[in-house]
Amino acid sequence: MTKKWLAYAVAALGLVSPALAQSTISFGYWGDPPELPPFEEIVSKYQAAHPDVKIEIQHAPWSGYFTRLDAQLAAGAGPDVFFITNVPSYASRGALAPLDDLIKASSFPIDQYVPSSLLTHSFEGKLYSIPRDSAPSALYYNSDAFDAAGVAYPNADWKWADLRDAAIKLTTTEGGRITRYGLALESNDWATWVQQNGGKVFDDPLKPTTFLLAEPAAVEAIQYIGDLINKDKVAPNFLEAEQAGGTAQLFSSGQAAMVITNPSRLGTFADVPFKWAVANLPGGPTGIHSNRTGGAGFAINANSKNPEAAWAFLQYLAGPEGQSIFAGAKAAAVPAMTGNETVRAAFKAPFGDVFLKEADVGEQFPQFPRFVDLSNLYIQPALDLVWNGESTAADAIGGIKDKVNAELAK
Amino acid sequence: MARSRVQLTRVARAEERAAWLFLAPSLVLFAIFTAIPVISAFFISFTQWNLFNEVTWVGLGNYIALAGDEIFAKVLGNTAYFVLVSVPVQIVLALLCALVLNRGIKGQTFFRVVYFLPVVTSTIAAALVWAWLFNSNFGLINAALSLVGVTDLPKWMGSTRWAMPAIIIVSIWQNLGYAMVLFLAGLQNIGKDVHDAAALDGATGWDRFWHITLPLLSPTTFFVLVISIIGSFQVFELVLVMTKAGPANATNTLVYYIYQNGFQFYQMGYASAAAMLLFLIVLAFTLVQYKLQRRWVHYG
Numbered sequence: 001m002t003k004k005w006l007a008y009a010v011a012a013l014g015l016v017s018p019a020l021a022q023s024t025i026s027f028g029y030w031g032d033p034p035e036l037p038p039f040e041e042i043v044s045k046y047q048a049a050h051p052d053v054k055i056e057i058q059h060a061p062w063s064g065y066f067t068r069l070d071a072q073l074a075a076g077a078g079p080d081v082f083f084i085t086n087v088p089s090y091a092s093r094g095a096l097a098p099l100d101d102l103i104k105a106s107s108f109p110i111d112q113y114v115p116s117s118l119l120t121h122s123f124e125g126k127l128y129s130i131p132r133d134s135a136p137s138a139l140y141y142n143s144d145a146f147d148a149a150g151v152a153y154p155n156a157d158w159k160w161a162d163l164r165d166a167a168i169k170l171t172t173t174e175g176g177r178i179t180r181y182g183l184a185l186e187s188n189d190w191a192t193w194v195q196q197n198g199g200k201v202f203d204d205p206l207k208p209t210t211f212l213l214a215e216p217a218a219v220e221a222i223q224y225i226g227d228l229i230n231k232d233k234v235a236p237n238f239l240e241a242e243q244a245g246g247t248a249q250l251f252s253s254g255q256a257a258m259v260i261t262n263p264s265r266l267g268t269f270a271d272v273p274f275k276w277a278v279a280n281l282p283g284g285p286t287g288i289h290s291n292r293t294g295g296a297g298f299a300i301n302a303n304s305k306n307p308e309a310a311w312a313f314l315q316y317l318a319g320p321e322g323q324s325i326f327a328g329a330k331a332a333a334v335p336a337m338t339g340n341e342t343v344r345a346a347f348k349a350p351f352g353d354v355f356l357k358e359a360d361v362g363e364q365f366p367q368f369p370r371f372v373d374l375s376n377l378y379i380q381p382a383l384d385l386v387w388n389g390e391s392t393a394a395d396a397i398g399g400i401k402d403k404v405n406a407e408l409a410k
Numbered sequence: 411m412a413r414s415r416v417q418l419t420r421v422a423r424a425e426e427r428a429a430w431l432f433l434a435p436s437l438v439l440f441a442i443f444t445a446i447p448v449i450s451a452f453f454i455s456f457t458q459w460n461l462f463n464e465v466t467w468v469g470l471g472n473y474i475a476l477a478g479d480e481i482f483a484k485v486l487g488n489t490a491y492f493v494l495v496s497v498p499v500q501i502v503l504a505l506l507c508a509l510v511l512n513r514g515i516k517g518q519t520f521f522r523v524v525y526f527l528p529v530v531t532s533t534i535a536a537a538l539v540w541a542w543l544f545n546s547n548f549g550l551i552n553a554a555l556s557l558v559g560v561t562d563l564p565k566w567m568g569s570t571r572w573a574m575p576a577i578i579i580v581s582i583w584q585n586l587g588y589a590m591v592l593f594l595a596g597l598q599n600i601g602k603d604v605h606d607a608a609a610l611d612g613a614t615g616w617d618r619f620w621h622i623t624l625p626l627l628s629p630t631t632f633f634v635l636v637i638s639i640i641g642s643f644q645v646f647e648l649v650l651v652m653t654k655a656g657p658a659n660a661t662n663t664l665v666y667y668i669y670q671n672g673f674q675f676y677q678m679g680y681a682s683a684a685a686m687l688l689f690l691i692v693l694a695f696t697l698v699q700y701k702l703q704r705r706w707v708h709y710g
Contacts, residue, residue, distance in 0.1 A: 093462035384657035
């Protein structure tokens with residue numbers, strides 16, 4: 001009996017002792033099952049190359065990721081390296097480690113990243129996260145629906161009027177109720193339309209002093225979307241699109257003939273029972289092409305107990321090796337490291353050239369610590385009234401202009 | 411002092427220990443998940459805290475800011491609307507169902523189960539399905555309305571006017587069964603002899619309902635009223651799943667606003683202050699009801 005226990009104890013020690021020599025870092029990320037393989041590949045390749053490092057995975061779906069991360073960070077804990085968006089909000093709370101000195105010390109090729117992406121991942125001039133991807137939107141269209149309706153496919157010369165025209169022709173109704181919308185839009189993309197019309201949301205997306213959404217160019221863009229929903233009735237109200245399972249669901253089920261959404265949908269739509277393709281976004285009335293610079297990146301926890309190991313892993317994860325794995329994955333991310341030939345070559349996603357072209361016209365969306373409150377309390381409620389047709393863009397946005405400006409002045 | 415205490419026998423002391431032992435799990439959980447958070451929230455409500463910064467004491471600052479917050483005023487109005495409509499409708503409907511199902515009609519067990527099922531259904535799942543039903547274009551509700559000739563179909567959760575009624579309908583659907591079961595239990599406690607005696611004296615069914623059933627049921631009604639009001643002040647999941655407080659804050663309610671401030675804007679102090687106000691409002695309502703109950707609640 002005693003001998004047996006001794007044997008167990010020795011075996012347990014044998015298992016534990018190599019682990020004692022390792023440094024362990026934790027890595028948090030979100031993703032649906034189709035998005036996970038590149039993360040897992042990176043972790044296992046890195047561990048194989050660095051036997052002394054053990055990476056502990058903390059995965060959560062998008063819906064629960066930030067709730068958990070916020071709670072962990074508030075308690076001074078959380079993963080050493082984590083996937084992140086909305087960097088200013090976290091950086092302003094001191095949750096992220098600044099990266100500039102580390103980058104300089106190890107000559108990390110930061111100049112190979114899209115400049116507007118770097119801006120997205122900075123706060124007050126300091127970089128806090130290395131961008132993984134820029135998630136520009138593009139126009140996905142159901143080719144079968146276009147053929148059946150006798151409408152020409154979208155092309156690079158399309159402007160807003162062409163989009164609206166096609167959406168009207170592609171919308172089908174039955175007994176007064178819509179059976180297929182011509183177009184579905186993402187609720188958080190509206191600023192793209194403002195930019196395409198030559199307008200702006202704020203004078204500066206990162207350090208705003210004036211709210212410009214009430215200016216004519218911006219109001220016109222918002223009204224254009226509102227009219228697609230309520231006047232032409234060719235696009236669903238955003239709230240209703242979400243309740244119907246989201247724009248991707250509408251497109252997959254044939255209930256929307258076109259959808260403007262992000263590159264991750266390439267994977268979602270892989271098995272739909274009709275032919276589809278992806279085109280560039282239409283230009284604004286005067287031909288301005290614009291898109292959002294979105295995307296996520298990787299940051300180091302300001303409270304990491306092992307910052308050196310975290311930085312070493314981050315260089316692999318967000319550098320050429322990790323970027324190439326993400327760019328080459330089935331659910332591909334449009335790489336943010338477009339200045340690197342290996343990464344560019346690894347990006348072989350279908351319609352990859354369409355997305356890269358959109359990434360080139362990407363602009364920084366408003367992103368500053370208080371934007372979440374201003375958006376939730378003022379901008380979003382005002383836009384709701386345009387989306388549901390209860391107010392014109394001019395009235396709704398005019399009504400909040402002074403309040404938002406007063407908040408900015410605080 | 412120890413001498414003045416009643417000397418417990420050995421058995422009694424053992425029993426006391428056993429009692430504490432049995433109480434311990436629930437007391438520990440209550441302390442960790444209720445008492446300590448409530449007390450902390452009280453103190454946090456006087457501070458400015460975003461989870462990360464140093465906590466700074468702002469005195470009554472959060473409460474003063476709440477008083478001048480026009481969205482908070484709207485939120486209070488929305489919450490009042492929800493409570494004032496959903497509670498009375500729910501109580502009347504639950505009582506009606508209980509009365510019908512207490513008369514020994516055919517299949518009453520089946521109907522009791524049917525009415526009670528929503529209570530044990532996950533709120534999130536139910537709300538998702540209801541959101542589909544309410545979809546103004548693809549939804550079944552508007553399909554049914556258009557079949558009966560309604561042309562100006564409501565946009566339900568998309569419209570500032572119909573979003574709150576939609577949530578109220580789902581809330582009533584979900585909570586009806588619980589109130590109904592309580593009423594059924596109350597009804598079965600009313601002795602048949604009282605009704606028989608009244609019938610002999612010539613009281614009609616209507617008379618007996620007003621003068622016998624309702625007064626004798628009043629303790630149940632009181633209980634249902636108190637818990638319904640407390641419950642409806644806390645409406646949250648339905649709002650989160652169905653409308654996310656939209657459109658234009660038309661369905662933003664107290665608990666949702668607390669959640670927004672706490673976990674979207676990271677203003678823990680402000681959120682805690684709003685939570686304290688919610689506590690005071692519910693407390694005030696409950697106290698008033700206990701005061702008023704003497705006038706209408708009869709404990710047989």
